Amino acid sequence: MKLGKTAWNLAWWAVAIALAVAGYTIFFVAPRELTMGSIQRIFYFHASTGISAYLCFFLSFLASIGYLASRQPRWDWMAVSTAEVGLAFDTVVLITGPIWAKPVWGTWWVWDARLTLAFIVELLYIAYLLLRRLSTEIDRRALISAVFGIFAFLDVPLAYFSVRWWRTEHPGPVIAGGPNNGLDPRMWHVFAFTWLALLALMILMIRDRYRLEAMRQKVNDWKAEEELGLDVAEGKEVTQ
């Protein structure tokens, strides 16, 4: 990475401040929603986390394709980093959704289309991480998790349409939903700001996770070299 350590630290601080400012604007700048009242304020956080989660999974899908096309380990690191960050964001969606649903729908959990979709996606990417954990050999792991990453993402639109035809109680699209629909301009600004802050957080998390994976690889390489070196020193026959 070209940026120095200080720059990245500064970026983390900037994101922390931006998130705090987003919190302030959500509660004190955005107007109170007419029917739902203050509970609607969770939307800024909930919807933007949701969009970011799906963005992560899309990036993971692209990285998986990148790995299969190039066989460069860095694509595999990117695929796992984005999948893991996406899973964390999706978990936030699954937690904030019920908090909103309890006062508005009267129950914590409804098998509503988008909630169900978020749940299915959560299962898909937990399966992805389990597959990685249980695969032993590194090259093989990268290969099969890339294939699974592609299959999992191809499943998302299918799951989306099946749960949508199955049932939906979720509020329809408010942001681009027709003439009498839409957000108050102030709400728009708060939403856009919150989303940008979360997007920056997402990028920093992916970057750190990616570095961790790269370091792991380096340590593994060193270990392998060390073992090989010891074998040579002891005069054993070096296999492989």
Next chain:
Amino acid sequence: MSLVRSAATVLAKELRVELRTHDLTNTVFFFVLMIAGLFSFAFSPTASESRRILPGLIWMAFFFAGTLMLQLCFVREQTNDTLAALRLAPIDPFAILLGKILANFAFLAATEIVFVPIFSVFYNVSVGDVIGQLLLVLFLGTFGLAVVGTVFSAMSAQARMRELLLPLLLLPVLAPVLIAGVEATSELLAAGHSVGRVWLSMLAGFDLIFTTATWLLSGYLVEE
């Protein structure tokens, strides 16, 4: 050799192995029979309740039977070390997968043909009028299960705890098939005589998308 001919050869080989051992079909038949009984003990449904739960039950029974069966399809090759021979064969890697997919589909479809009447008797729901459409729905869903299941079986064959891993990978991906299949079956059993085009196209779409993906990625799946 053309793709179709080599896939047919692999399919014939799978069927021959199965006809000699009956490992898969025996296990799956017994498993589905057991589920049919156990669910009845667990819920002891009345007539109207059976009509409501039967679609979900049929699909869950075949899904679990499928995951049980699919585990063996590549493990069997590994224990006999025959996968290397298949890889060396001068055929399209997709042909190997396609042969296995068709074989797995055939085993599951046979199970369904046998067990739909048995479920119908056990749960006292008549399926005679809609049997053709019901089998169409089941076969479309089962083909999706066979495609994704065979691919994941190839993927997980070398992983640790592969017996546990396969259902964990497979069942979330099959969620759309389960929803579409159960809804279509419910429509058939409740209103009867016709099934929503939406669900049929969802099942067919699933089959099409994942067959295409398998075809595109088959080279990676079969390699060492």
